[in-house]
Amino acid sequence: MTRIPHAMSDEPNPLRALGLDRLRRRTSMKWRAYPDDVLPLWVAEMDVPLAEPVVRALTDALALGDTGYPAGTGYAEALAAFAEKRWGWDGLAVERTAIVPDVMLGVVEMLRLVTGPGDPVVVNSPVYPPFYQFVEHMDRQVVEAPLGPDLRLDLDTLDETFRRVTGGGRRAALLLCNPHNPTGTAHTADELAAVAALADRHGVRVVADEIHAPLTAAGVAFVPYLSVPGGESGLSLMSASKAWNLAGLKAALAIAGPAAAADLARLPEEVSHGPSHFGIIAHSAALRDGTGWLDALLAGLDDNRRLLADLLAEHLPAVAHRPAEATYLAWLDCRALGLGDDPAEVFLRRGRVALNSGTPFGTGGAGHVRMNLATSPELITEAVRRMASALD
Template identity: 65%
Template sequence: MTHLTNPLRRLSLEQLRTRTSEKWRVYPGDVLPMFVAEMDVPLAEPIVDAVTAAVRNGDTGYPAGTGYAEAFDDFARERWGWDGIAVERTTMVADVMQGILDVLDVISDRTGTVVVNSPVYFPFYDFVRHTGRTIEEAPLGADGRIDLTNLETAFRIAAKRGPRPAYLLCNPQNPTGAAHTAGELAAAAALAGRYGVRVVADEIHAPLVLPGAAFTPYLSVAGTGNAFAVLSASKAFNLAGLKAALAVAGPDAVDDLARIPWWAKESPSHIGVIAHTAALREGGDWLDALLAGLDDNRRLLTGLLAEHLPQVGYRPGEATYLAWLDCRALGLGDDPAAALLERGRVALASGPVFGTGGTGHARLNLGTSPELITEAVRRMAHSLTPLT
């Protein structure tokens, strides 16, 4: 294995402030942005080479072929020991959230109910409700993991409300960073089968399971034949601006996959598909270096909080580059991110938007340099120092 330099240590704050994406343009220049899920990394060289070659060749048309699915299949076999991304059971979609809506439209009714585990990635609420569907929360346990009692209650309610309920599963979990185990997923699948709930698993953070944990694909456990997973290389390789994703059907959901309309299948960026394919095929060493850096960062944050903000509760996540902070003891109200932005000029993601369980919490992005994490905690702690 080639040992690459930690990508999180390669860009200075001055270099990052030249970027024009959301992370570096939403707030004024005196704010340290630690909110949106963008990483402060240079792209892996194979991605740069593939995109540059395509642009130079004028290869900027519509997406075609199965290269992306084949690359993800090989990646899944190598990384997770899973051969479940059968190319004939996949289709390209624009991105993960749009792909989720495409799948929901063929397996559920727009007047139906979608169950989510809160706190959870906040666009789940906005996107699903925009279609006319109702959200039913199944709150996570105090450990940030699936609570099967809450899940069964939510499934029972969803099934009583009307036909064709669905469960939008975040695996691994955003924002808690839980990498759901095979046992947890199999138990959830059994409950879904009992109540006639169709499952769509958002597995965008799957490549970002950190040392000490393992990723279990939802479709790899028993009872998931009629389920779907939606995957992408975008989070792991920082490709949000190069949109592409895959919807993968369980073996009993192939007919549903075929009913996703052709325009959805042609909606990803062709350049995005090229970038994602190169990442999966040739970006493994870069990803390994990133995962090692993220592992260092979560240990760093643990130590910094213990030293400077011991009132903040933090359970280091098993996956993602996101840290879920319990700030209720700081006395900053329901939305501590708003207070920390105003007082400390550090931007975190607001906890309440993640649903039940988000009040008094904030999400911090660890996908940056150790220096900026240190500065973020310093600002947070300093903002709480009483003025004299």
């Protein structure tokens, strides 16, 4: 596959567009969960204005009164064109897609197709906390196969875990995070092909959460799970919500590999009633016409990753940190600071900066925090300054 991870853009960096006063007027979770004296660098919302093509598409729909029920395959067609141009992947077949309300509800529906009540679902911890919450709520058993010390997939651990959970012919699934949240690891084609081979050997079905797919660092390629040898029986969830900050405009796509088409065909029709028509309009516009804005964002995120590395080296040298290959998240190992299992609580109480605690991410999360870098350089600088002051 010929991939174009991202290119130079003439558009301004959207991460520098909004000041703190304007951001505090927002009513979404990021800006309403804490008092005004707290800097919120936690939940995965971005401090950016909407891409102009998205604003235009929504404004045009409002002017038309186009606020009814969703119809057609425009979203899937937009994603397929984006995937071919961006990732060199021409295997996203529109006829093997279905609209779902959002990625995590789509994950639930895909797991229902390939597992039953009580069946094990393997996750690679530390991992996005809703993987635990949603899977347990749907009466499946979460089984951890932790990442290795290098924060990459540990294939030996995965092999042993698959062998254990499928003993006696039991059904099982792997809920794969690609790219990985919170570490920002972009799994390689070789790693994903090895996962597919292990899954095939043990009879494990793979469901891939690929919501962060467009958000790669310079020089890093995203590899769709369904594109690798052996991925044909997988199911993937994708969305424009993370890359274009559209979480409040609900829509996502479930995508089946060629060998999983019959599974996706069993998806109940009523699931397609969940996505918002406005969400589909917004996501489709982003994928079709918002790539210039995305490239400007990606360049800004590259700058922010370098800035964070410099700030930590200067103010918090004991914090271990690997710059992420993807996502707009940073996973910080604070164990050397002596702040216990939940350093986020200390940074909030003493420094008035809100980060995600590592403990809900499962095994490997204690002593860590997750920082959201999708904000201005000024707020990142102030956040690290406050974190350092919390140690005084």
